Amino acid sequence: MKKICTKCSAGFEITEEDIDMLSDLSPVIGGKKYEIPPPTLCPRCRSKRRLSHVNQLNLYERKCNLTGASIISNIRPELPYKVYRQEDWYSDKWDPLDYGMNFDFNRPFFEQWNELVLNVPLPNLFTGYEFDENCEYTNHAGKNQNCYLVFDSDEDRDCYYSYSINQCVNCMDCYRTRKSELCYECVDCVKCYESSFLQDCNNCSSSMFLKNCTGCKNCLMCSNMNNKEYFVENKKVSKEEFENFRSLLGSYASLKNAKERFMKLKLEYPQKYIHGIQNEDVVGDYLVNCKNAYMCFDSEDLWDCRYVCQGFMPLKNCMDIDECGEAEKLYECTVCGYQINSCCFCDHTLGMMTDLLYCSHCPHTTDSFGCRGVQRKEYCILNKQYTKEEYEELVPRIINHMIETGEWGENFPSTTSKYAYNETMAQDHYPLNKEQAVKEGLNWLDDEKKIDQYMGPVNVLPDNVKDAPDDVCKKIYICEESGEPYKIIPQELSFYKELNLPLPRKGFFKRNKDRMKLRSPRKLYGRKCEECGIEFMTSYALDREEKIFCESCYQKALI
Numbered sequence: 001m002k003k004i005c006t007k008c009s010a011g012f013e014i015t016e017e018d019i020d021m022l023s024d025l026s027p028v029i030g031g032k033k034y035e036i037p038p039p040t041l042c043p044r045c046r047s048k049r050r051l052s053h054v055n056q057l058n059l060y061e062r063k064c065n066l067t068g069a070s071i072i073s074n075i076r077p078e079l080p081y082k083v084y085r086q087e088d089w090y091s092d093k094w095d096p097l098d099y100g101m102n103f104d105f106n107r108p109f110f111e112q113w114n115e116l117v118l119n120v121p122l123p124n125l126f127t128g129y130e131f132d133e134n135c136e137y138t139n140h141a142g143k144n145q146n147c148y149l150v151f152d153s154d155e156d157r158d159c160y161y162s163y164s165i166n167q168c169v170n171c172m173d174c175y176r177t178r179k180s181e182l183c184y185e186c187v188d189c190v191k192c193y194e195s196s197f198l199q200d201c202n203n204c205s206s207s208m209f210l211k212n213c214t215g216c217k218n219c220l221m222c223s224n225m226n227n228k229e230y231f232v233e234n235k236k237v238s239k240e241e242f243e244n245f246r247s248l249l250g251s252y253a254s255l256k257n258a259k260e261r262f263m264k265l266k267l268e269y270p271q272k273y274i275h276g277i278q279n280e281d282v283v284g285d286y287l288v289n290c291k292n293a294y295m296c297f298d299s300e301d302l303w304d305c306r307y308v309c310q311g312f313m314p315l316k317n318c319m320d321i322d323e324c325g326e327a328e329k330l331y332e333c334t335v336c337g338y339q340i341n342s343c344c345f346c347d348h349t350l351g352m353m354t355d356l357l358y359c360s361h362c363p364h365t366t367d368s369f370g371c372r373g374v375q376r377k378e379y380c381i382l383n384k385q386y387t388k389e390e391y392e393e394l395v396p397r398i399i400n401h402m403i404e405t406g407e408w409g410e411n412f413p414s415t416t417s418k419y420a421y422n423e424t425m426a427q428d429h430y431p432l433n434k435e436q437a438v439k440e441g442l443n444w445l446d447d448e449k450k451i452d453q454y455m456g457p458v459n460v461l462p463d464n465v466k467d468a469p470d471d472v473c474k475k476i477y478i479c480e481e482s483g484e485p486y487k488i489i490p491q492e493l494s495f496y497k498e499l500n501l502p503l504p505r506k507g508f509f510k511r512n513k514d515r516m517k518l519r520s521p522r523k524l525y526g527r528k529c530e531e532c533g534i535e536f537m538t539s540y541a542l543d544r545e546e547k548i549f550c551e552s553c554y555q556k557a558l559i
Contacts, residue, residue, distance in 0.1 A: 005042035007049075012042035017294070021306060021319050025331040027344060027357060030392035034399050036331065036344065037409040039320070043295060043307050044430065047522075050322045050334040051426035052414035052442070053347055056140045056151045057163075057509070058423045065121060066093065073124035074139055074419075076445075081418055082121040089123040089373075096120060096373040100384030103370075103398055108405045113358070113370060114416055116382055120373045122361065122418075126335070126348060128154075140323075140335070148489065149508055152310075152323075160492060161508045163515075164310075172495050173504075175515040176286075176298070184499060187518050188275065188286070196499060197262065199518055200275060208249065209262040212269070212558075220245055221262055223269040225559045233265065234559060252463045252502035270547040272554040273527070273538040275520065285520055285539040297522045309522060313337070322425075332411045345411050357395070358412070369395050420445035428513075429522060447484070461503045465496045468503060479507035529553055 001014040019038065026036045039046060055074045062077035063070060064085045071085050084094070099120045104112060127135070128142020135144045144150060145157045152164040159165060162174040169181040177189045184196040192198055193205040200212050207219040215227040220242060222234050230242045237245075248254045276287040284296040293302040301314030308318055312325035321330055325337040334347040343349075343356040351363040359365070360372045367388075368380040379391040386394065402408035414421070421427055421442040422434075437444045459475040462468055473493055476485045486507035496503060504511060520539035527538050531553035540548045549557060 001038065003038070003040070003042075005045055006040045007045040008042065010042050010044075014038045018306065018319070021317070022331070024317065025319060025329055025342075025344065027342070027355065029395050029399075032396070034396065040410070043320075044523075046307070046320050046332070046411070047309060047322060048426045048430040049411055049414050050320070050332065050347070051429060052421060052424050053412060053417045053419070054323065054334060054425045055419040055423045056425060057512070058419075059137060059139065062124075064088065064124065071124045072136055074126075074423075075122065075124070079418060080118060082119070083124050084121045086123045086125060086127065086129045089121060090375070094121065096371075096375065096383055097377075097380070097385055099373075100380075101382040102384065103382055103394065105397070105401050109358070109370065109398065109402050109407050110413060110416060112382060113412070116370070117360070117372050117416075117418070120383065122373070148491070158491070160489070160495075161511065163512055170495070172492065173511055173515070175512070175519075182499070184495070184501060185515070187515050194499070196501060197259070208246065209258060209265075211262075211266050212271070218242055221258070221265060223266055224557065228559070247500070250464050250466060250500040250502060252461075252505070255502050267545050270530070270549040270554055270557050271540065273529070273536045273540070273548050273550055275539075283524065283537050285522070285524070295524070347412070360412075367391060369398065415441045417443070419443070428516065461505065463502065465500065465502050468493065468497075472503070477505075479510050480505045482507060482510045484509065531557075 002011060003014055004011055022036050026033050059072050059074055060076050061070060062073050065082040066084045066088050073083050075081055075083050101116055125139050127138055131143040133145045135147045137148050138144060138150045140152045141150055141154060143155045147156055148160045150156060150159050150162050153162060153166060155167045156165055158170045159168050160172045162171060164176045165171060165174050167179045168177060171180055171183045173185045174183055175187045177183060177186045179190055180192040182194040183192050186192060186198045189198050189201045191203045192201055195204055195207045197209045198204060201210050202214045204210055204213050204216045206217055209221045210216060210219060211223040213222060213225045216225055217229045219228055219231045222231050230237050230239055232242060232245055249258060275285050278289045279287050280291045282290050282293045284293060286298045287293060287296060288300040290299060290302040292304045294306045296302055296305055296308040299308055299311040302308060302311050303314060303316040305311060305315055306319045308321045310323045311321055315325055316328040318330040320332045323335045324330060324333055327337045327340045329342045331344040333343055336346055336349045338350050340353040342354055345358045346356050348361050349359060349363060354366045356362060357369045359368055362371050362374045364376045365374050366378045368374060370382045371380050374380050374383055379386045379388055381394060399408055421432060421437045422445055434444045456476055459477050461477060473488050473490050476487055478485055484507045488503060524537045524539055525541050527542060527548055528535050529550035530547050531549050534550045536550060538548055540546055
C-alpha cells in the first residue's frame with residue numbers, strides 16, 4: 001500500500017507484513033478486537049513524534065512541588081507542570097486518582113489528555129534511584145555509582161559525560177560502549193581497556209585511534225585489524241617507537257592533528273555494510289543478536305520487530321518503538337519495558353504492565369486508558385477508577401469517538417510535549433532549526449548559555465595536561481564552537497592526567513554531538529558491494545567516500 005505522509009509529504013509504503021503486525025497488535029477489550037488503522041505518518045515522522053516527548057540530556061535545578069526541596073529535573077522550572085522528587089512520586093504521599101476526570105464525548109481525547117497532564121505530578125527524573133549512589137546528575141539511567149552527566153546508561157561506576165554506556169568503569173566521553181574500563185572518546189566499543197578514540201572496536205587495550213579492530217593491544221592510528229600489537233597506521237613498530245608516538249598526544253595541538261589524520265585514514269579501508277553481529281534476516285544497522293527485524297537500529301535481542309530503535313533485553317513482536325526492552329507486543333511506545341505486554345501508544349512506563357492504551361508513567365498497571373501517574377491499578381480511564389464491566393463498556397465508546405475525531409491510531413502529538421523540541425531526542429536524530437520548529441507548532445528553547453551572557457574572564461587552557469594549573473577546576477571555560485560555558489571537574493582532571501590526554505576545548509553537549517556524527521544515521525540506501533557487486537541495504541549513502549563491502553568481502557579484507 002502506497003501512502004503519502006501527512007506530515008512531511010514523503011511517499012512511503014505500508015507492507016503486508018506491516019498490516020499483519022498491526023492486526024496482531026490491535027487491542028482486545030471485552031473479547032472484541034479493535035483494529036489499529038494503518039499509520040498516516042512515514043516511519044521517520046512516527047519516530048520523530050515519539051522522540052519529541054523524550055528529554056534525556058537537559059537538566060535543570062528546580063523545587064519539588066510536594067516538599068519544596070531543591071531537586072534536579074529534566075523539566076524546566078518555569079513550566080506549569082508539577083514535579084515531585086522520585087522518592088516522593090513513587091510513595092503513598094499522594095494519590096493519582098485525585099486527578100481523575102470524566103471522559104467528555106464532546107471534546108477530542110488529546111484535548112482532555114492535555115488538561116490531565118497539566119495537573120498530574122511527574123517524577124523529577126527517570127532513574128533507578130533506589131539502586132544509584134552519588135548519581136544526582138544522571139537521567140534515563142540506573143544501578144550506577146559515582147556517575148556525572150551520564151545518560152541512558154546502566155550498571156556503571158565512576159563514569160562521566162557519556163551516553164548509552166553499560167557496565168563500564170572509569171570511562172569518560174563515551175557513546176554506546178559496554179563492559180569497558182578507563183576509556184575515553186570511545187564509540188560503539190565492547191570490552192575495551194585503557195584506550196581512547198576507538199570506534200567499532202572489541203576487546204582492545206592500551207590503544208588510541210582505532211576503527212573496526214578486535215583483540216588489538218598497544219596500537220595507534222589503525223583500522224580493520226585483528227589481534228595485533230604495536231602497530232601504527234597498520235604497520236608493525238617496535239615498543240619504543242609506539243611509546244614515542246603515544247607520548248606526543250598529551251598536547252592538544254598534536255591530538256588535534258592526530259584526529260584529522262585518523263579521519264582520513266579511516267577512508268582508506270573498507271567498511272562493512274552493516275554494523276552488527278549474530279543477526280538473521282535483518283534490515284537496519286547497529287544490530288546484535290536480532291532475528292527477523294525490519295528497519296531497526298541500535299538494538300539487541302530483537303525478535304520479529306519492525307521500525308524499532310534502541311530495543312533490548314529482548315523485544316518481541318513489536319512495531320514503531322523507541323527505547324523499549326524486555327517487552328512483547330508493543331505498538332507506538334517510547335521508554336517502556338521490564339515485563340510489559342500488549343501496550344499501545346504509551347511512554348515512560350517501566351515494570352509489569354499489560355493492556356495499556358495511551359498511558360504515561362503508569363508502572364505496575366493493567367487494563368487502563370489515557371492515564372498518567374497511575375500506579376498498581378487496573379480499569380482506570382483518565383485517572384478515574386472503574387469496574388471491569390464499566391471499563392469494557394466505556395473504552396470501546398472512546399475508541400469509536402476517537403475514530404470520528406481522527407485520533408485513533410495516532411500517538412500523542414508533538415505539540416503536546418512538555419519539552420521544547422530542541423531539548424528532545426527528536427532534535428538529535430531529526431534536527432530542525434527554530435523557524436522550522438515554530439512552523440510545525442513546536443516549542444523552542446532559546447539557548448541562553450552563550451558567551452555573551454557569561455560575564456566572567458575568558459580562561460585559557462594549557463596545551464599539555466601536564467601544565468594544568470592547580471585552580472583549573474575552579475574556573476569556567478567557553479566551548480570553542482557553541483559558546484556555552486563549561487567546567488573541568490576534579491575527577492575529570494585526574495582522568496586526563498592518568499591517560500596523558502589534553503583538556504577538552506568543547507563543552508559536553510558539543511562533544512556528545514560530535515560523537516553522534518561519527519555514527520551512521522538511521523536511514524538506509526540501496527547499494528552494491530564494491531568488491532563483488534552483491535546488493536544490500538546500508539546506512540552509507542551513495543555519495544559517501546567510504547568503500548562499502550558485503551560481510552564476506554569485508555572479512556577477507558581484514559588484516
